[in-house]
Amino acid sequence: MNITRRKMLVLLPAAALAWENLLAGEPEKAPNYGTAEHWWAMLVDIEKCIGCGSCVNACQQENHVPDGYYRTWIERYRVYDNDWDNPVVDSPEGGKLGFPSEKNPNVKQFFVPKMCNHCADSPCTQVCPVGATFISPDGVVLVDEKYCLGCRYCVQACPYGCRFIHPEKKVAQKCTLCYHRISKGLTTACCEACPTGARQLADLKNPNDPIHQFLRTHSVQVLKPHLATGAKLYYNGLDGSVR
Amino acid sequence: MDKFKDAGHLFRLAAVFLAGIVVFILARGFLVPKSFGQYGHYRGNALAELKSLPVSYAGHDTCEACHSDVQEKKAKSKHARVNCESCHGPQAKHADDPTALKPVKLDTAVLCVRCHEANTAKPKWMPQVVSADHAGGVACDTCHQPHSPAIEAPKTEAKKEVKTGAGVKK
Numbered sequence: 001m002n003i004t005r006r007k008m009l010v011l012l013p014a015a016a017l018a019w020e021n022l023l024a025g026e027p028e029k030a031p032n033y034g035t036a037e038h039w040w041a042m043l044v045d046i047e048k049c050i051g052c053g054s055c056v057n058a059c060q061q062e063n064h065v066p067d068g069y070y071r072t073w074i075e076r077y078r079v080y081d082n083d084w085d086n087p088v089v090d091s092p093e094g095g096k097l098g099f100p101s102e103k104n105p106n107v108k109q110f111f112v113p114k115m116c117n118h119c120a121d122s123p124c125t126q127v128c129p130v131g132a133t134f135i136s137p138d139g140v141v142l143v144d145e146k147y148c149l150g151c152r153y154c155v156q157a158c159p160y161g162c163r164f165i166h167p168e169k170k171v172a173q174k175c176t177l178c179y180h181r182i183s184k185g186l187t188t189a190c191c192e193a194c195p196t197g198a199r200q201l202a203d204l205k206n207p208n209d210p211i212h213q214f215l216r217t218h219s220v221q222v223l224k225p226h227l228a229t230g231a232k233l234y235y236n237g238l239d240g241s242v243r
Numbered sequence: 244m245d246k247f248k249d250a251g252h253l254f255r256l257a258a259v260f261l262a263g264i265v266v267f268i269l270a271r272g273f274l275v276p277k278s279f280g281q282y283g284h285y286r287g288n289a290l291a292e293l294k295s296l297p298v299s300y301a302g303h304d305t306c307e308a309c310h311s312d313v314q315e316k317k318a319k320s321k322h323a324r325v326n327c328e329s330c331h332g333p334q335a336k337h338a339d340d341p342t343a344l345k346p347v348k349l350d351t352a353v354l355c356v357r358c359h360e361a362n363t364a365k366p367k368w369m370p371q372v373v374s375a376d377h378a379g380g381v382a383c384d385t386c387h388q389p390h391s392p393a394i395e396a397p398k399t400e401a402k403k404e405v406k407t408g409a410g411v412k413k
């Protein structure tokens with residue numbers, strides 16, 4: 001094709017319009033879900049956790065998490081001789097297949113399920129240089145995989161170790177609090193799979209959510225409160241040795 | 244007017260800067276996605292894209308819509324609060340087309356011990372057994388029906404067999 005100056009003048013704006021349309025992306029697909037009407041959190045009841053690994057398994061299947069990487073995992077704490085400062089922590093394969101039993105009877109043991117704390121003042125979103133990670137209007141810390149450069153700033157910034165770089169996509173990944181599920185009225189995959197109810201999804205903006213009653217009547221703690229991250233992963237029965 | 248005889252340099256410099264600014268504004272207009280800044284310093288459409296990901300676990304409400312018989316049985320048992328997909332795994336595909344994709348029968352010898360194998364780290368309220376001593380290789384559902392695990396009267400014979408070793412598969 002012979003492109004004259006006149007043709008070029010017509011083609012350039014047309015190409016610009018097409019490009020802009022392409023960038024606008026997909027339109028909103030869940031119109032009934034009001035992002036401003038929710039403020040998501042999660043409750044973890046350590047006294048109910050049996051360390052079965054169902055949550056880890058469910059998370060990996062629901063979110064296609066690559067082998068060896070975990071968006072949620074279970075840690076087993078073992079405190080010998082009341083040495084709170086030096087607990088022995090293990091998490092073989094994220095606790096997906098359970099844990100070998102400890103023979104020593106003189107040890108304090110319990111399981112701590114871990115995942116993204118969906119902090120209200122999250123350090124990971126503050127360090128992102130391109131706006132690829134953000135706190136959604138309903139309080140979920142998310143990653144825009146199309147925008148992420150894979151620079152790893154957020155992986156280093158997270159004080160809870162909840163982020164990783166996807167080995168093939170080379171972008172940051174983390175727990176999305178099953179955003180594709182909770183925006184459809186379902187609970188998260190880990191909560192769905194937990195056989196004892198040790199995990200409960202909670203909506204702090206819903207006055208009828210049992211979370212409010214629970215938080216009022218139980219000794220609830222978040223991880224690393226001194227960092228003032230505004231963590232919203234509430235632990236019931238959290239031991240002082242947990243890091 | 245000698246003072247300003249070289250002012251042309253400045254105008255040329257200003258023109259270059261201005262052209263640079265125009266190019267920057269145009270490029271920015273083209274390169275920054277439309278939805279960027281819709282909710283905050285991020286691409287607003289990323290929310291819709293994350294929402295539209297497919298679901299694997301259908302959720303117990305979906306299961307109970309069809310399997311109300313199982314739900315009723317389970318509700319009276321100790322497994323009342325164990326969701327279907329906790330054992331049966333993700334069944335959204337089965338829920339979408341129940342005839343095409345049937346969930347496979349579960350191997351209770353593998354599945355039950357995931358929760359009930361004795362471990363000193365498990366809380367004391369959790370019913371636990373050392374599976375090798377308790378059943379010695381006999382599948383759990385020989386005696387316990389997973390939807391209602393308490394042993395019913397006619398099943399006690401089977402339990403006796405297990406305890407005496409008569410029914411153990413060698």
